[in-house]
Amino acid sequence: MLLCGLLALAACNGPSNTLPIHTAAVTFDPASGKYQLSKVELSTITDLESLKGSVADIQGGAEIVIDSNDPILAAATTNDEIKSAILKDPGGDVRASFITSGDTQFPADFQSENMVTTYFNFERSFDFYSTLGWSLAQGGTPTVYYFPTFIETQVSTQPLADNAAFFSLIGGFMILPFQQFQDVPLPMNLGIIGHEYSHFQTNTRVYSGQAVPDFYNTYGGFAAGTPSPAANVMKAFDEGFADLFGTGVTCFSDEKTLDPTHCDPDFIAASIPEASTDRRLDTVHCYDQTLYAQVTNDDLTTFTNGSYQYQLGTVLASSIWKAAHDPDVVGKLGQQVALQMAFQSVYDALDDESTNGFGIKQFLTQLAGAAIYVRPESVADAVIFQAQKQDDGLAAAMCNAFIDRLGTVESLGQTGLNQCQTACTGPTDLKEVFTDPNSSVTLGCLCACTKYPTIHSNGECAAQ
């Protein structure tokens, strides 16, 4: 009897799953610019102990191995076969530990805190994308493999660390252990989870959830040694939009609305400071001749090994960020609406099934492998097309920003931003502007629109 009583008491000692769950997560405080422990609510979780809920299912102890010499992997063709070949051990439920104080269940150790914050960030990301049209029905509940043993034999026989990723080969997310990264852990950074969630929804919506998207094959992404500019651009817009959406998720306040004062366009700095300069959205990034050469001449592997996808992605994302902060646009719409419309334009640009719609998915399908037309400008066109539906002023500001930053391409005047023909007027002989004829100094970005006729030394454009 005593034994039964004790066992029953022990069995009933789990955390409460009554929604909303009050717990604590590590969050960013925009006022102080620092991270802090905050009381938060989880509203989608079904089991707090194992951190399962509708927006994420966290699994621990998995083993994932990509071995290019694995015959099973080589023979795998379907999503399930590929996943089965590389997911050597799916792991099991995590067991987050909590200390209850009042109505709040505080994570009782670092790993529990890290996992709770991870779930919170997934919930916040889902909320953000939901405002743009994303739903659970589209992607289902993704599995998040927490601290798996991840080995990529071509890279190392040792488990890899210091990364967070949406991994299409297994149709889920990976949060790898940290080793070198000693700043804010990647899953505690809301922007980084928002970034990875963007890859998830892009894979779902543009690539139909394919483990190895056909488009990459169609556009030459898997031909080693052969330049694959189209595949490089596809990789770049995926990363750039992910940084933009990642920033968008940071804009989400506790009230689950966009609050421009919450936005952290440099969210990556808290976790990977060395990446800040290249990827923060509120500074100028140019599609210069060096980057142009990499996009044009590299095969996909070389391109991604050099991290050029982030550089070009940031050119695209920072252009949109710039447009959403254009004084005329903000003056007309207000900052919150301007941001919301900009995010909506990008979201809609990924997949637009409407009649006469112009989405990247439809664009890639219609081109059927005609790689020459898949350029950064065509991605920009898709976004501007959607922005025109939202507000002409925003579309015009996007044109200006894109042309400023993408204008280094010699042939831009002929095959550039088709959507901007009515939005922008101004000089078209961009090559002359690109290189200062007097000093032969490369100026970087160009100012093609009459609205911003002056180029500053840093490449930014201004009215005067």
Place this chain on the structure above:
Amino acid sequence: MKIRLLLLAALTLAFPLRAHAQDDDSSSSSSSSDSMNDGSDSDTAPKKHHKRRTKDGDVTAEEELAEEPDPTKEKLARIDEPRIGLGVEATLSLDLLDKSAGPGFKGIPAAGLRVNWAPGVLWTDPEDEFWRYALLAELSYDYTGYSDGTTAVNSSTHIHYLNAHVMFGYPVQKVLLVYAALGPGMAFETESVDIQGSNTPVSGLKFLLAYGGGARLTIQANEHWAIAARMELMAQRRGYMDDVFLTFGVGGAF
């Protein structure tokens, strides 16, 4: 999970052990006590009574002694073993802490203290060796702590385990007790979260259920105390987390 199952199996197996011990008591206790007492219990061991009756049928004095309870017997037993049944041991453990990040354990060191009492030493028939040594009530305390995280965000976790459990087993040759243990307790947990230099402490209590088994050795040092040592495998169910302790302890039994 396997370790948990083994522990539960050990706990279950302890009861048949006890039953065996009881069955054997009647036949083995006197002979075993003879050998263990090493001849020194000549004062207390039952003596052969010579059947010498007087003509009128009166019993002899020796016979009278044999039939009536001997008030000095218990006192003499206490002289033979003057211990009162108390024990104190310091322990070092490998705490296989239930891993919150997934299946498996995180091995960290733990230190602790055990205070126990064998009530049978005082309260049972000195010749009933099984009940004299088979049962102990024990208070145990263990402490462990560890830090985890990055330079920017990290936390220190400290866990204090306090429980009262019953140890019940089979005494082998009076010096070794192979036992199973079960008992409730509380775990006091504290966590200190440091985020970019800002610290937040959190603490709380959790129900604890300890179960497992081990072997405890007591070697008589002199007539007043014995050296006690143990090796033990105990699980402490902390809330819904199962921490397993592989413990080595040494101390004294008084």
